[in-house]
Amino acid sequence: MNTSVRRLFDDLRTLRVAVIHPPGEDRDILERQLHRIGCQIRIVWPFPSQLPVDADVIFFLVGPELRNAGNWCAADTEATLIALSDYENPTALKMLLDTQAHGVITKPYRSTGILSTLVLARASSGYQQRLDSKVRKLEEAIKARRHIEKAVRILMDAHHLSEGDAYEHMRSRATSLRVTVGEVATMVIDAHEAMEKLGLGKVSKP
Template sequence: MSRLFDDLRHLRVAVIHPPGEDRDILQGQLKRIGCQVRWIWPFCQARPSDTDVIFFLVDREQSPSADWCQTETEAVLIALIDYENPTALGALLATNASAVITKPFRSFGILSTLVLARSSNDYKKRLNSKVKRLEDTLRSRREIEKAVHILAERKAVSTSEAYETIRRQATAQRIPVAQVATELIRATEAFDKMGL
């Protein structure tokens, strides 16, 4: 938790919002927090580079149609809205925002929203990383099972003997079992295509 607060002074923040009183309030609070703030207007079609947090406006005239608002980014996305109706909420849900701030902006609430959005985004990244590792593990297991069945069928041995053969090859070559399994599958497919 303390890391989240300590990092605030080093945050590179982009704010996509037209000039005016609301932007001034947001600017004042972000500068008091110690963030390095960059202002962008009109709404940009490419994600601002070198940023940790992006505040972006979702309103009637300028709905965020850029793809970067709707996909995973390294930067934390915080939406800024000035009204709540089905159209605005639909546009908000189409984004990948971790938090939202409604107008009129007040200095109270910006810090807590920023901290919560960053924490939520970090948690989401950790979950995505775990999901990716699990998907990789499942993919590897499927490859190993397929290779074991191919080897057992071709050599007329049990599946446990086929697995041990693959495992010994992996140990001898100092590579993962899944890599040996993938190579076996590819070689088998290549031989099958040639009719061998």
């Protein structure tokens, strides 16, 4: 067994799993298999109005109870969501899509298939979280760049500097103050806005 596969199985044995399903044979099958895998299981029923906290994986029943619970979406939790469905009509499929579940198990539940669904769902969830993290970093970088560009324009207009000189001035000040260029840009923008509020800002020519 290679290192990545061993790490995967070690991860499964430490998972905190919430199972949202009414009592019965179906839940017993699911619970037994999760115990065999080594997961730490917590049974939740009736259906909660909020996503359970302190859970790495949430198995949840797709049915009227889910619809009554309101918003229930993978975007609202870091946990892996695995849907449990006993029918495939348009209403159930719509609810399933709305949850953005990372995996689905349909009835009748069997011991075979639960492990593979869990593994694939965890992989899908992890991949999605990495993508979301990259998107957030890109959005922050774009926002910071626009912030700096705004400060550069203020310096260019107020002090008749070229774009390169305005940026170099902020970079130099950032180095001497031991802060980022973005923080210096904030100082420039805040000072400019304060002067405008005092009526001391430079009046633009029409």
